[in-house]
Amino acid sequence: MYVAGEWIGREDATVVSPFDGEPVGTVPEATPAEVERALRAAVAGAAAMRALPGAERTAILRRAADRADAKVEDLARTIARESGKTLTEARGEAGRAGELLRVSAAEGARMHGETLPLDASPGAVGKLGFTLRQPCGVVVAIAPFNFPLLLVLHKVAPALAAGNAVILKPATQTPLTALALTELLVGAGLPDHALQCLTGAGGRLGPLLCRDHRVRKVSFTGSTAVGERIAAVAGVKRLSLELGASCPTLVLADADLDQAARAIATGGYANAGQVCISVQRVLVDRAVHGDLLDALLPQVDAIRPGDPLADGTTMGPLISEDEARRVQTVVAAAGARGARLLTGGERDGALVSPAVVDGVDPSDPLSQDELFGPAIAVTTVDGVAEAIRVANDTSYGLGAGVFTRDIQAALRFVRDVDCGALHVNWTPLWRADPMPYGGLKGSGIGKEGPRYAVQEMTELKAVVFHDVD
Structure with missing residues (x-):
């Protein structure tokens, strides 16, 4: 020192x-x-x-x-x-x-x-x-x-x-x-x-x-x-x-689902999900729920966890084996409460395979608490009003994103969602040095x-x- x-x-x-x-x-x-x-x-x-x-x-x-x-x-x-x-x-x-x-x-x-x-x-x-x-x-x-x-x-x-x-x-x-x-x-x-x-x-x-x-x-x-x-x-x-944070990404019925899936697959698992502005919650309109998952799951399954110094590795371990155990436990507990683990969630030492958990209740700890790990919680909503209500229903307010072609819905999102950084047609996992960076609430x-x-x-x-x- x-x-x-x-x-x-x-x-x-x-x-x-x-x-x-x-x-x-x-x-x-x-x-x-x-x-x-x-x-x-x-x-x-x-x-x-x-x-x-x-x-x-x-x-x-x-x-x-x-x-x-x-x-x-x-x-x-x-x-x-x-x-x-x-x-x-x-x-x-x-x-x-x-x-x-x-x-x-x-x-x-x-x-x-x-x-x-x-x-x-x-x-x-x-x-x-x-x-x-x-x-x-x-x-x-x-x-x-x-x-x-x-x-x-x-x-x-x-x-x-x-x-x-x-x-x-x-x-x-x-x-x-x-x-x-x-x-x-x-x-x-x-x-x-x-x-x-x-x-x-x-x-x-x-x-x-x-x-x-x-x-x-x-x-x-x-x-x-x-x-x-x-x-x-x-x-x-x-x-x-x-x-802390539990950042939401809203996917509305008119969204470009391929773009949304690509961005979520990056935003949820970069640095093994250990990013304050990582995508943790995906709030998807019920009308496009299945289509989004069809686009998202192959991209998540293509992520390759492993030795961070090895060629071909696209996701490294969590910072410690204790942290990996914690993340694995939180993901499994959401499944025990009725959510569906669609892919991932297995642990090997400090590595946790990228997980997608569907049907997560907004009150579940996987939605409410900061995960800081490679898993996303998918929750269906009916329209922009419910999506905004669920987005705001945590003690955190760091970042949020929305995918939509509707300018009125986008304006409603940026006015009503209580976060320090708001992204239209991208996830919260984006930052440039000229931006003010910091959150609201907790x-x-x-x-x-x-x-x-x-x-x-x-x-x-x-x-x-x-x-x-």
């Missing part, structure tokens, strides 16, 4: 491959004293970053982007080995890192305020008002395992671009990619102590970091339960919480995406110039 400008190489914990359990690397387990050391260093780093001109921050991140471009294959193999993601998926993730760094650099460079129309208020004639943005200071970034490079960068890059110091706590299962990124950023010329990377269990380190008064901003991606605990201990500071608070993350990671000040008598 990297603390106060020093690489610490103790071998306290072993990182293993989810596919075969083989060791991939070792990392330290940060102690409370090392957490305190990181916090003290971050305070100094925040002062150095705040004093750094925007042009210099931009140059550092652009150098880091060039370094990331040169290391795509190395980063991809690290991602695949420690997360279980297929090498194809890992290369896609690693290949986006450089551009995300460049976009973040650009957004940090154009961080600006606005003039205030003070003379619209009585008694304010002749006064000049405007706003300024300044860095928050110390940002704690707590990242998940499922995108160990991109979801780390979506926190770290905007924070640095805005002039903050960052303490990064990567997921326990996937710290090696974050450490490689830390080395890359430090080597690009970051000021001393601008970035720390602490490894160890989130249950131990999270409270120490999140409740500390020197931390002004916490950015967390993970489960709703952990997000609630962070909110309870954080105190008065800025929070961005990207939490799916969290705050937005990511470089432009919006820069706003979340800065403080807004109002300035008023008064006449001198």
Whole structure:
């Protein structure tokens, strides 16, 4: 790990491959004293970053982007080995890192305020008002395992671009990619102590970091339960919480069913379904229910689970065998309550074959709770009104999609479905860096995406110039 400008190489914990359990690397387990050391260093780093001109921050991140471009294959193999993601998926993730760094650099460079129309208020004639943005200071970034490079960068890059110091706590299962990124950023010329990377269990380190008064901003991606605990201990500071989901895709009677089936087969099983915006619920109009399944099942059956580093594998394992057992149990339990398992659901170690479960009651845990695994729940509905009602009938609101040729139905969907991102004629599994990314309801608070993350990671000040008598 990297603390106060020093690489610490103790071998306290072993990182293993989810596919075969083989060791991939070792990392330290940060102690409370090392957490305190990181916090003290971050305070100094925040002062150095705040004093750094925007042009210099931009140059550092652009150098880091060039370094990331040169290391795509190395980063991809690290991602695949420690997360279980297929090498194809890992290369896609690693290949986006450089551009995300460049976009973040650009957004940090154009961080600006606005003039205030003070003379619209009585008694304010002749006064000049405007706003300024300044860095928050110390940002704690707590990242998940499922995108160990991109979801780390979506926190770290905007924070640095805005002039903050960052303490990064990567997921326990996937710290090696974050450490490689830390080395890359430090080597690009970051000021001393601008970035720390602490490894160890989130249950131990999270409270120490999140409740500390020197931390002004916490950015967390993970489960709703952990997000609630962070909110309870954080105190008065800025929070961005990207939490759980059970994303619906609506397939209306006039949809292009081949397009819908192709998109669902991608959106439900990418990264073995371990994506917050994965398709979990398919709400299909009763009139086209059978036709959609006829189009969907062959595409799901064509997915090939296996060794993520092997040619021909199109879906890797879940992050652990315990997670695979959990997913298998949830799928089987839905079947025991009357749903029909049409394909998949078998487990081999951490691999679970892609599953389609039909006739799932909207109140079933397979619909209500976040699955984070390779299975979709199919539920029939009668028309757009019922589809929207069922789509909204969970505690989550991250993403949703609809397939329809009817512009009125599409407009009704985007107005009435309570989610942070809405896709017409695609599934929720789609994201571009310029988008604001974040959910409603139990799916969290705050937005990511470089432009919006820069706003979340800065403080807004109002300035008023008064006449001198």
